[in-house]
Amino acid sequence: MATHPTIGESLRQEGYRLTPQRMMILAIIRDSSDHISAEEIHQKVRQQYPFVNISTVYRTLNLLKKLRLISETDLGEGYVRYELLERGRHHHLVCRRCGESFAFEHELLRPLQLRLLKEYGFTADVDHFAIFGLCQRCRPAEEMNDVRKEGQHGAA
Amino acid sequence: MATHPTIGESLRQEGYRLTPQRMMILAIIRDSSDHISAEEIHQKVRQQYPFVNISTVYRTLNLLKKLRLISETDLGEGYVRYELLERGRHHHLVCRRCGESFAFEHELLRPLQLRLLKEYGFTADVDHFAIFGLCQRCRPAEEMNDVRKEGQHGAA
DNA sequence: AGCCATTGTGCAAGTTGTTGCAATTGCAAT
DNA sequence: ATTGCAATTGCAACAACTTGCACAATGGCT
Ligand SMILES: [Mn+2]
Ligand SMILES: [Mn+2]
Ligand SMILES: [Zn+2]
Ligand SMILES: [Zn+2]
Numbered sequence: 001m002a003t004h005p006t007i008g009e010s011l012r013q014e015g016y017r018l019t020p021q022r023m024m025i026l027a028i029i030r031d032s033s034d035h036i037s038a039e040e041i042h043q044k045v046r047q048q049y050p051f052v053n054i055s056t057v058y059r060t061l062n063l064l065k066k067l068r069l070i071s072e073t074d075l076g077e078g079y080v081r082y083e084l085l086e087r088g089r090h091h092h093l094v095c096r097r098c099g100e101s102f103a104f105e106h107e108l109l110r111p112l113q114l115r116l117l118k119e120y121g122f123t124a125d126v127d128h129f130a131i132f133g134l135c136q137r138c139r140p141a142e143e144m145n146d147v148r149k150e151g152q153h154g155a156a
Numbered sequence: 157m158a159t160h161p162t163i164g165e166s167l168r169q170e171g172y173r174l175t176p177q178r179m180m181i182l183a184i185i186r187d188s189s190d191h192i193s194a195e196e197i198h199q200k201v202r203q204q205y206p207f208v209n210i211s212t213v214y215r216t217l218n219l220l221k222k223l224r225l226i227s228e229t230d231l232g233e234g235y236v237r238y239e240l241l242e243r244g245r246h247h248h249l250v251c252r253r254c255g256e257s258f259a260f261e262h263e264l265l266r267p268l269q270l271r272l273l274k275e276y277g278f279t280a281d282v283d284h285f286a287i288f289g290l291c292q293r294c295r296p297a298e299e300m301n302d303v304r305k306e307g308q309h310g311a312a
Numbered sequence: 313a314g315c316c317a318t319t320g321t322g323c324a325a326g327t328t329g330t331t332g333c334a335a336t337t338g339c340a341a342t
Numbered sequence: 343a344t345t346g347c348a349a350t351t352g353c354a355a356c357a358a359c360t361t362g363c364a365c366a367a368t369g370g371c372t
Contacts, residue, residue, distance in 0.1 A: 019338090019350065055353080058328090059350085059351085079328060093272065096281065108268060108271055136277030173369090175320065211321080215360090
Protein backbone atom coordinates (compact mmCIF):
# COMPACT_ATOMS: atom_id res chain seq x y z
CA MET A 1 0.00 0.00 0.00
CA ALA A 2 2.82 2.43 0.91
CA THR A 3 3.87 4.01 -2.35
CA HIS A 4 7.22 2.85 -3.59
CA PRO A 5 9.42 5.66 -2.33
CA THR A 6 11.70 6.03 -5.33
CA ILE A 7 9.13 7.10 -7.93
CA GLY A 8 6.83 9.11 -5.71
CA GLU A 9 9.76 10.85 -4.13
CA SER A 10 11.40 11.68 -7.44
CA LEU A 11 8.16 13.51 -8.26
CA ARG A 12 8.44 15.60 -5.10
CA GLN A 13 12.11 16.23 -5.63
CA GLU A 14 11.26 17.78 -8.98
CA GLY A 15 8.94 20.15 -7.16
CA TYR A 16 5.65 18.41 -7.98
CA ARG A 17 3.06 17.34 -5.45
CA LEU A 18 2.47 13.74 -4.57
CA THR A 19 -1.31 13.93 -4.30
CA PRO A 20 -3.55 10.98 -3.34
CA GLN A 21 -4.63 10.72 -6.98
CA ARG A 22 -1.02 10.51 -8.12
CA MET A 23 -0.16 7.98 -5.41
CA MET A 24 -3.01 5.73 -6.51
CA ILE A 25 -2.08 6.04 -10.17
CA LEU A 26 1.57 5.31 -9.45
CA ALA A 27 0.73 2.29 -7.31
CA ILE A 28 -1.41 0.86 -10.07
CA ILE A 29 1.25 1.31 -12.71
CA ARG A 30 3.83 -0.22 -10.39
CA ASP A 31 1.62 -3.20 -9.51
CA SER A 32 0.74 -3.88 -13.12
CA SER A 33 2.92 -6.63 -14.51
CA ASP A 34 2.45 -5.47 -18.07
CA HIS A 35 1.71 -2.41 -20.21
CA ILE A 36 -1.37 -0.64 -18.93
CA SER A 37 -3.78 1.77 -20.61
CA ALA A 38 -5.17 5.05 -19.27
CA GLU A 39 -8.65 3.58 -19.20
CA GLU A 40 -7.49 0.57 -17.19
CA ILE A 41 -5.73 2.84 -14.72
CA HIS A 42 -8.85 4.97 -14.43
CA GLN A 43 -11.05 1.94 -13.72
CA LYS A 44 -8.72 0.68 -11.02
CA VAL A 45 -8.30 4.04 -9.31
CA ARG A 46 -12.09 4.36 -9.26
CA GLN A 47 -12.34 1.22 -7.16
CA GLN A 48 -10.55 3.13 -4.41
CA TYR A 49 -11.77 6.64 -5.16
CA PRO A 50 -14.78 6.82 -7.48
CA PHE A 51 -14.51 10.55 -8.22
CA VAL A 52 -11.18 10.68 -10.06
CA ASN A 53 -11.54 12.19 -13.46
CA ILE A 54 -9.96 10.57 -16.48
CA SER A 55 -8.25 13.89 -17.27
CA THR A 56 -6.34 13.63 -14.00
CA VAL A 57 -5.13 10.22 -15.11
CA TYR A 58 -4.01 11.60 -18.47
CA ARG A 59 -2.37 14.61 -16.87
CA THR A 60 -0.48 12.40 -14.44
CA LEU A 61 0.63 10.10 -17.23
CA ASN A 62 1.87 13.09 -19.21
CA LEU A 63 3.80 14.34 -16.22
CA LEU A 64 5.43 10.97 -15.59
CA LYS A 65 6.26 10.79 -19.28
CA LYS A 66 7.89 14.22 -19.20
CA LEU A 67 10.00 13.17 -16.22
CA ARG A 68 10.95 9.97 -18.09
CA LEU A 69 9.54 7.78 -15.31
CA ILE A 70 7.17 5.98 -17.64
CA SER A 71 7.17 5.45 -21.39
CA GLU A 72 4.24 5.12 -23.71
CA THR A 73 3.84 2.95 -26.75
CA ASP A 74 1.17 2.39 -29.37
CA LEU A 75 0.73 -1.32 -29.99
CA GLY A 76 -1.92 -0.71 -32.64
CA GLU A 77 -4.95 -1.17 -30.42
CA GLY A 78 -6.39 2.29 -30.96
CA TYR A 79 -5.05 3.65 -27.68
CA VAL A 80 -1.70 3.96 -25.98
CA ARG A 81 -0.21 1.82 -23.21
CA TYR A 82 2.22 2.84 -20.51
CA GLU A 83 5.05 1.09 -18.72
CA LEU A 84 7.54 1.94 -15.99
CA LEU A 85 10.77 2.95 -17.67
CA GLU A 86 12.88 1.54 -14.82
CA ARG A 87 11.55 -1.88 -15.77
CA GLY A 88 14.32 -2.13 -18.37
CA ARG A 89 14.59 -0.69 -21.85
CA HIS A 90 13.12 -2.76 -24.68
CA HIS A 91 10.97 -2.27 -27.78
CA HIS A 92 8.22 -4.07 -29.64
CA LEU A 93 7.53 -5.54 -33.05
CA VAL A 94 3.84 -5.46 -33.92
CA CYS A 95 2.39 -7.55 -36.72
CA ARG A 96 -0.08 -5.51 -38.73
CA ARG A 97 -1.86 -8.65 -39.84
CA CYS A 98 -2.36 -10.78 -36.72
CA GLY A 99 -1.81 -8.01 -34.17
CA GLU A 100 0.69 -10.09 -32.21
CA SER A 101 3.52 -8.17 -30.58
CA PHE A 102 7.01 -9.34 -29.57
CA ALA A 103 9.61 -7.51 -27.51
CA PHE A 104 13.10 -6.94 -28.83
CA GLU A 105 16.33 -5.84 -27.24
CA HIS A 106 17.33 -2.22 -26.92
CA GLU A 107 20.74 -3.20 -28.29
CA LEU A 108 19.32 -3.38 -31.80
CA LEU A 109 18.51 0.31 -31.76
CA ARG A 110 21.77 1.50 -30.25
CA PRO A 111 23.74 1.68 -33.55
CA LEU A 112 21.02 3.88 -35.03
CA GLN A 113 21.00 6.07 -31.94
CA LEU A 114 24.77 6.53 -32.23
CA ARG A 115 24.68 7.33 -35.94
CA LEU A 116 21.97 9.93 -35.44
CA LEU A 117 24.08 11.56 -32.76
CA LYS A 118 27.27 11.47 -34.83
CA GLU A 119 25.82 12.49 -38.17
CA TYR A 120 23.15 14.96 -37.07
CA GLY A 121 24.03 15.83 -33.48
CA PHE A 122 20.55 14.59 -32.64
CA THR A 123 19.94 12.94 -29.26
CA ALA A 124 17.15 10.49 -30.00
CA ASP A 125 14.73 9.46 -27.25
CA VAL A 126 14.85 5.74 -27.77
CA ASP A 127 12.67 4.70 -24.87
CA HIS A 128 9.99 2.33 -26.05
CA PHE A 129 9.47 1.93 -29.77
CA ALA A 130 6.81 -0.08 -31.55
CA ILE A 131 7.71 -1.07 -35.09
CA PHE A 132 4.94 -2.36 -37.31
CA GLY A 133 5.30 -4.96 -40.03
CA LEU A 134 4.64 -8.61 -40.75
CA CYS A 135 5.63 -11.43 -38.44
CA GLN A 136 7.24 -14.59 -39.77
CA ARG A 137 3.96 -16.49 -39.76
CA CYS A 138 1.96 -13.79 -41.50
CA ARG A 139 4.29 -12.91 -44.33
CA PRO A 140 3.47 -15.93 -46.53
CA ALA A 141 -0.25 -15.31 -46.05
CA GLU A 142 0.09 -11.68 -47.04
CA GLU A 143 2.07 -12.52 -50.17
CA MET A 144 -0.53 -15.06 -51.20
CA ASN A 145 -3.09 -12.29 -50.79
CA ASP A 146 -1.08 -9.99 -53.10
CA VAL A 147 -0.79 -12.69 -55.73
CA ARG A 148 -4.53 -13.34 -55.60
CA LYS A 149 -5.21 -9.67 -56.26
CA GLU A 150 -2.88 -9.57 -59.24
CA GLY A 151 -4.68 -12.65 -60.52
CA GLN A 152 -7.97 -10.69 -60.63
CA HIS A 153 -6.84 -9.08 -63.91
CA GLY A 154 -7.54 -11.98 -66.22
CA ALA A 155 -9.36 -14.42 -63.96
CA ALA A 156 -12.78 -14.42 -62.24
CA MET B 157 -6.64 18.57 -63.89
CA ALA B 158 -6.49 15.02 -65.32
CA THR B 159 -5.60 12.76 -62.41
CA HIS B 160 -2.12 11.34 -62.60
CA PRO B 161 -2.87 7.94 -64.10
CA THR B 162 -0.43 5.83 -62.12
CA ILE B 163 -1.92 6.33 -58.65
CA GLY B 164 -5.57 6.56 -59.60
CA GLU B 165 -5.25 3.54 -61.85
CA SER B 166 -3.48 1.45 -59.24
CA LEU B 167 -6.56 2.03 -57.10
CA ARG B 168 -8.82 0.68 -59.80
CA GLN B 169 -6.54 -2.24 -60.52
CA GLU B 170 -6.90 -3.28 -56.90
CA GLY B 171 -10.66 -3.37 -57.45
CA TYR B 172 -11.50 -0.04 -55.80
CA ARG B 173 -13.49 2.73 -57.42
CA LEU B 174 -11.92 5.96 -58.52
CA THR B 175 -14.70 8.28 -57.38
CA PRO B 176 -14.68 12.07 -57.89
CA GLN B 177 -13.95 12.51 -54.19
CA ARG B 178 -10.96 10.19 -54.41
CA MET B 179 -9.73 11.90 -57.58
CA MET B 180 -9.83 15.29 -55.88
CA ILE B 181 -8.11 14.00 -52.78
CA LEU B 182 -5.41 12.31 -54.83
CA ALA B 183 -4.81 15.40 -56.95
CA ILE B 184 -4.38 17.52 -53.83
CA ILE B 185 -1.91 15.12 -52.26
CA ARG B 186 -0.02 14.92 -55.54
CA ASP B 187 0.07 18.70 -55.98
CA SER B 188 1.18 19.33 -52.42
CA SER B 189 4.92 19.87 -52.30
CA ASP B 190 5.12 18.83 -48.66
CA HIS B 191 3.45 16.70 -45.99
CA ILE B 192 -0.24 17.48 -45.83
CA SER B 193 -2.82 16.96 -43.09
CA ALA B 194 -6.33 15.54 -43.39
CA GLU B 195 -7.80 18.88 -42.42
CA GLU B 196 -5.80 20.70 -45.11
CA ILE B 197 -6.92 18.18 -47.71
CA HIS B 198 -10.51 18.59 -46.58
CA GLN B 199 -10.34 22.39 -46.87
CA LYS B 200 -8.89 22.19 -50.37
CA VAL B 201 -11.36 19.62 -51.63
CA ARG B 202 -14.16 21.81 -50.31
CA GLN B 203 -13.08 24.62 -52.60
CA GLN B 204 -14.07 22.40 -55.52
CA TYR B 205 -16.86 20.43 -53.92
CA PRO B 206 -18.22 21.89 -50.69
CA PHE B 207 -20.15 18.80 -49.61
CA VAL B 208 -17.29 16.34 -49.02
CA ASN B 209 -17.30 15.00 -45.54
CA ILE B 210 -14.11 14.79 -43.50
CA SER B 211 -14.78 11.10 -42.92
CA THR B 212 -14.48 10.48 -46.66
CA VAL B 213 -11.08 12.15 -46.52
CA TYR B 214 -10.00 9.95 -43.63
CA ARG B 215 -11.36 6.82 -45.27
CA THR B 216 -9.53 7.60 -48.49
CA LEU B 217 -6.31 8.28 -46.62
CA ASN B 218 -6.66 4.95 -44.81
CA LEU B 219 -7.23 3.17 -48.08
CA LEU B 220 -4.19 4.77 -49.72
CA LYS B 221 -2.18 3.87 -46.64
CA LYS B 222 -3.29 0.26 -46.80
CA LEU B 223 -2.23 0.09 -50.45
CA ARG B 224 1.12 1.66 -49.52
CA LEU B 225 0.56 4.59 -51.89
CA ILE B 226 0.92 7.18 -49.14
CA SER B 227 2.61 7.09 -45.75
CA GLU B 228 1.65 8.92 -42.61
CA THR B 229 3.85 10.43 -39.95
CA ASP B 230 3.33 12.19 -36.65
CA LEU B 231 5.59 15.22 -36.45
CA GLY B 232 4.36 16.10 -32.98
CA GLU B 233 1.78 18.68 -34.03
CA GLY B 234 -1.19 16.88 -32.52
CA TYR B 235 -2.33 15.41 -35.82
CA VAL B 236 -0.87 13.27 -38.55
CA ARG B 237 0.53 14.30 -41.94
CA TYR B 238 0.56 12.33 -45.17
CA GLU B 239 2.97 12.10 -48.07
CA LEU B 240 3.15 10.22 -51.35
CA LEU B 241 5.32 7.18 -50.82
CA GLU B 242 6.63 7.26 -54.41
CA ARG B 243 8.24 10.59 -53.53
CA GLY B 244 11.24 8.71 -52.14
CA ARG B 245 11.78 7.00 -48.84
CA HIS B 246 13.09 9.14 -45.99
CA HIS B 247 12.43 9.73 -42.29
CA HIS B 248 12.35 12.60 -39.83
CA LEU B 249 14.02 13.70 -36.63
CA VAL B 250 11.76 15.87 -34.50
CA CYS B 251 13.08 18.01 -31.67
CA ARG B 252 10.82 17.76 -28.65
CA ARG B 253 11.98 21.14 -27.42
CA CYS B 254 11.88 23.49 -30.41
CA GLY B 255 9.60 21.37 -32.59
CA GLU B 256 11.94 21.64 -35.59
CA SER B 257 12.07 18.60 -37.85
CA PHE B 258 14.82 17.39 -40.20
CA ALA B 259 14.72 14.63 -42.76
CA PHE B 260 17.21 11.79 -42.71
CA GLU B 261 18.16 9.13 -45.19
CA HIS B 262 16.43 5.78 -45.35
CA GLU B 263 19.89 4.17 -45.44
CA LEU B 264 20.28 4.75 -41.70
CA LEU B 265 17.37 2.45 -40.95
CA ARG B 266 18.30 -0.30 -43.36
CA PRO B 267 20.71 -2.13 -40.99
CA LEU B 268 17.99 -2.29 -38.35
CA GLN B 269 15.49 -3.53 -40.90
CA LEU B 270 17.87 -6.30 -41.93
CA ARG B 271 18.63 -7.35 -38.36
CA LEU B 272 14.95 -7.55 -37.49
CA LEU B 273 14.40 -9.76 -40.50
CA LYS B 274 17.39 -12.01 -39.74
CA GLU B 275 16.93 -12.30 -36.00
CA TYR B 276 13.16 -12.35 -35.73
CA GLY B 277 11.93 -13.07 -39.26
CA PHE B 278 10.01 -9.81 -38.94
CA THR B 279 9.46 -7.72 -42.08
CA ALA B 280 9.34 -4.18 -40.72
CA ASP B 281 7.35 -1.51 -42.54
CA VAL B 282 9.99 1.17 -42.60
CA ASP B 283 8.11 3.73 -44.64
CA HIS B 284 8.21 7.09 -42.92
CA PHE B 285 9.44 7.23 -39.34
CA ALA B 286 9.54 10.21 -37.02
CA ILE B 287 12.03 9.91 -34.20
CA PHE B 288 11.76 12.36 -31.32
CA GLY B 289 14.64 13.74 -29.30
CA LEU B 290 16.75 16.85 -28.89
CA CYS B 291 18.39 18.69 -31.76
CA GLN B 292 21.96 19.89 -31.53
CA ARG B 293 20.93 23.43 -30.65
CA CYS B 294 18.45 22.39 -27.94
CA ARG B 295 20.50 19.87 -26.05
CA PRO B 296 22.63 22.39 -24.10
CA ALA B 297 19.53 24.34 -23.13
CA GLU B 298 17.81 21.22 -21.86
CA GLU B 299 20.82 20.19 -19.78
CA MET B 300 21.01 23.62 -18.22
CA ASN B 301 17.37 23.16 -17.30
CA ASP B 302 18.10 19.82 -15.59
CA VAL B 303 20.95 21.34 -13.60
CA ARG B 304 18.74 24.18 -12.44
CA LYS B 305 16.22 21.70 -11.08
CA GLU B 306 18.87 19.73 -9.18
CA GLY B 307 20.01 23.05 -7.71
CA GLN B 308 16.57 23.53 -6.12
CA HIS B 309 17.55 21.11 -3.32
CA GLY B 310 19.81 23.35 -1.29
CA ALA B 311 19.40 26.69 -3.06
CA ALA B 312 16.44 29.07 -3.55
C1' DA C 313 -32.44 -0.12 -70.46
C1' DG C 314 -33.36 -2.66 -66.02
C1' DC C 315 -31.88 -5.33 -62.05
C1' DC C 316 -28.79 -6.71 -58.47
C1' DA C 317 -24.85 -7.00 -55.56
C1' DT C 318 -21.16 -4.40 -54.02
C1' DT C 319 -18.74 -0.31 -52.91
C1' DG C 320 -18.59 4.35 -51.33
C1' DT C 321 -20.56 8.57 -49.18
C1' DG C 322 -22.70 11.66 -45.77
C1' DC C 323 -24.23 12.16 -41.43
C1' DA C 324 -24.43 11.54 -36.64
C1' DA C 325 -22.64 9.44 -32.78
C1' DG C 326 -18.73 7.43 -30.52
C1' DT C 327 -13.68 7.06 -28.84
C1' DT C 328 -9.28 8.62 -27.21
C1' DG C 329 -6.99 12.25 -25.52
C1' DT C 330 -6.45 17.52 -24.51
C1' DT C 331 -7.59 22.04 -22.62
C1' DG C 332 -9.84 26.35 -20.41
C1' DC C 333 -11.63 27.54 -16.32
C1' DA C 334 -13.25 27.88 -11.70
C1' DA C 335 -12.84 25.72 -7.34
C1' DT C 336 -9.79 23.11 -4.13
C1' DT C 337 -5.56 21.81 -2.03
C1' DG C 338 -0.91 22.17 -0.23
C1' DC C 339 2.72 24.79 1.39
C1' DA C 340 5.09 28.49 3.39
C1' DA C 341 5.48 32.94 5.27
C1' DT C 342 3.34 35.77 8.50
C1' DA D 343 -4.50 30.21 12.71
C1' DT D 344 -4.69 33.31 8.59
C1' DT D 345 -3.27 34.75 4.27
C1' DG D 346 -1.18 34.45 -0.29
C1' DC D 347 0.04 31.90 -4.12
C1' DA D 348 1.12 28.27 -7.15
C1' DA D 349 -0.03 23.53 -8.22
C1' DT D 350 -3.69 20.35 -8.96
C1' DT D 351 -8.23 18.75 -9.72
C1' DG D 352 -13.00 18.04 -11.75
C1' DC D 353 -15.84 19.29 -15.17
C1' DA D 354 -17.36 20.48 -19.58
C1' DA D 355 -16.10 21.57 -24.06
C1' DC D 356 -13.19 20.52 -27.65
C1' DA D 357 -10.03 18.20 -31.33
C1' DA D 358 -8.65 14.37 -34.19
C1' DC D 359 -10.11 10.41 -35.88
C1' DT D 360 -13.37 6.27 -36.38
C1' DT D 361 -17.61 3.79 -37.07
C1' DG D 362 -22.66 2.23 -37.77
C1' DC D 363 -26.10 2.97 -40.73
C1' DA D 364 -29.12 4.35 -44.46
C1' DC D 365 -28.91 5.95 -48.94
C1' DA D 366 -26.53 6.75 -53.43
C1' DA D 367 -23.45 5.48 -57.13
C1' DT D 368 -21.16 1.95 -59.84
C1' DG D 369 -20.40 -2.00 -62.59
C1' DG D 370 -21.73 -6.46 -64.22
C1' DC D 371 -25.30 -9.28 -66.11
C1' DT D 372 -29.16 -9.91 -68.83
MN1 LIG E 1 7.06 -2.65 -23.45
MN1 LIG F 1 8.42 13.04 -44.94
ZN1 LIG G 1 1.39 -11.88 -37.72
ZN1 LIG H 1 15.51 21.80 -30.96
